Amino acid sequence: MYGKYKIPFEYSDDNITLSITEDGDFFRYVRQIKDKEKKEKTLLTTENATISINPIEPINLPKQITQYLEIEFTPVLIEPEGFKVIFLLFPIEIGVIVSGNKKMEAIDIFSFGPQKYSLYGPSAGGVITKCYCSDIYSSPPESDKFYSGILRLEIENKTLEWVNISRIILDGYSMKIYYGPYVAMFARIKILSPTNAETEFIREPVASELQNAT
Amino acid sequence: MTGIIDSALMNQSTIFALPLYGETTVTDLIWFVIILILAIIIAKIITLNITRFLKNRVPKNDLNLISKIAYWAIFSIGFLLALPYLNVDLSGLFVAGGVVGIIIGFAAQSVFANFLSGIFLIFEQPMKFGDNVLVDDTLIVVEDIRIFSTIGRTFEGIYVRIPNEKIFTTTITNYVANTARRFEYNIGIRYQDDAARAIEIIKDLIDKEPFCLKNPAPSVYVDQLASDGVIIKTRIWAPSGVWWDVRTTVLWKIKCAIEAEGMQIPLPQRTVWVNSTNEENTPFIPPTVRDKVSPKNLQSGVPFQSEPAKEQSHTSIEYNSSFES
Incomplete structure (x- = not known):
């Protein structure tokens, strides 16, 4: 399903049917996920427009109310000044993006997975996060590229104490997602004190076979 | 060499000491101009900072008004400080100003109170545009916070203007201030x-x-x-x-x-017992006891039980929340 298409086009598998068909002077976009409501949109464009379908930052559904993704995992204890790489899973949202005259616009965003929000911090001053629970893995786990991606997370403990971590908050605006046979991104968390850490994304694919999502 | 410098200073001091009119000398005039220039510079710096600070907090029109008021207030203070160098007697002006100030103060008391409250509200920020707030029994969505008043819309779509003084002195409940x-x-x-x-x-x-x-x-x-x-x-x-x-x-x-x-x-269900006998001394038998008593012994106390509405799906769920929208 992921990739670039010229319109009109049609894609179908066991879970989803996606199509852009010509309807007189218009193009009609239809998306039907199994057991879910059908989504339709009319495009006023020419055949020169192209469609990209790729994973996007998982912070848009069901409504964009936050820019943060929170991944909860089994608590891990990292040694003083330690450095370790772990792998987590993160949720995927799929964007259908139309391009024409050098401009892009998302015509549809959907997901096959469940959605859940959480609050990080106190109700006054905290932030709403899109919440996802993952196991931790020492090597890249198997994942369905339409449901979840693989997050390679470098953990760097800069303190002189053992530190317990059980969640990571990632800023969706600076996410860099790559896709190919699987979906992946690469992030780093620096623990600056037992109660303070900073996260950043590394703008390089985990493997050379992956390409940058739009 | 020293003689040349001394004569130059002598010449300079003579020039600076020259009276222009009355007792006002060139030095006084220079001080007057310097104080005015300093007042303008300070006013511009303060106005610029106020504009930057309030840029995203107040509407553009109010921002212009506030910056102009600040500019001219600072300039006026500088001008009044500089005036004595021109040997202008300000005592009469202060007396007249005081009297006018009292009159204006009484006349524009509420206007000034609203203005000051507006300034404090801008700094305190108890609410933002789009917030749902309860101000003195009025529930509104904040649409604009102006310098004299706050504009809101009720959930019925009614336009509401609340003077800032009222907002500042009453309890504000902001339903969406927290995350x-x-x-x-x-x-x-x-x-x-x-x-x-x-x-x-x-x-x-x-x-x-x-x-x-x-x-x-x-x-x-x-x-x-x-x-x-x-x-x-x-x-x-x-x-x-x-x-x-x-x-x-x-x-x-x-x-x-x-x-x-x-x-x-x-x-909610209620069982009604109807006593069908006229005998005053007949004891009431509650259902739990009645079941154990032989029907022969029952002389009176015929119960009537209302039909329980088992099949109805009417809800009796209560709402408990402090906010109705």
Whole structure:
């Protein structure tokens, strides 16, 4: 399903049917996920427009109310000044993006997975996060590229104490997602004190076979 | 060499000491100009900082007004400080100014109070554009915070203008100032229904609702053994921006989920006993005792029991929240 298409086009598998068909002077976009409501949109464009379908930052559904993704995992204890790489899973949202005259616009965003929000911090001053629970893995786990991606997370403990971590908050605006046979991104968390850490994304694919999502 | 410098200084001091008019010398004039220039520079710096600070906090028109007032106020202070160098006697001006000030003060008391309150509200920021706030029994969505008044819209779409002085001196309840807020339901089930199973159903349903926050976790428990049924208290946290939508949709889903499991929302029921005999001394026999008494011995006390409305699915769920939109 992921990739670039010229319109009109049609894609179908066991879970989803996606199509852009010509309807007189218009193009009609239809998306039907199994057991879910059908989504339709009319495009006023020419055949020169192209469609990209790729994973996007998982912070848009069901409504964009936050820019943060929170991944909860089994608590891990990292040694003083330690450095370790772990792998987590993160949720995927799929964007259908139309391009024409050098401009892009998302015509549809959907997901096959469940959605859940959480609050990080106190109700006054905290932030709403899109919440996802993952196991931790020492090597890249198997994942369905339409449901979840693989997050390679470098953990760097800069303190002189053992530190317990059980969640990571990632800023969706600076996410860099790559896709190919699987979906992946690469992030780093620096623990600056037992109660303070900073996260950043590394703008390089985990493997050379992956390409940058739009 | 020293002689040349001395003569130059002598010449200079002579020039600076020259009276231009009356007792005003060139030095006085220079000081007057310097103070005015300093006042202009300070006014511009302060105005620039005020503009930067308030840029995203007040409407553009009010921002222009505030910056102009600040500029001219500072310039006026500088001008008044500089005037004595021109040997202008300000005592008469101050007296006249004082009298005029008192008159204006009385006349424009509320205007000035609103203006000052507006300034304080801009700095304190108890509310922002788009917030749902309760100001003195008026529930509004804030649309504009101006220098003299705050403009809002009620949920019925009515335009409301509230003077800033009133806002500043009254209690403001901002329903969306915090990131998340909690609401609760009281859900009743019958005594014969399984409360533990009902709690499990409600928790599962909340877990599947995206906007019912995972943290802080929802709280679902038996709260009361009430006269008509068992009351299950359900407390849910939701993002402030969408809490009303969540509150209005989740309740019906809970009701449907509970009924799908064969449980029912209890209706208030009352049993009426009609005494059909005229004998005054006939004792009343309650139903529990009556069942054990032989029918032969029953001389009176015929009960009439109203039909229980078992098949009705009318809801008796209570809302408990401090905010109605």
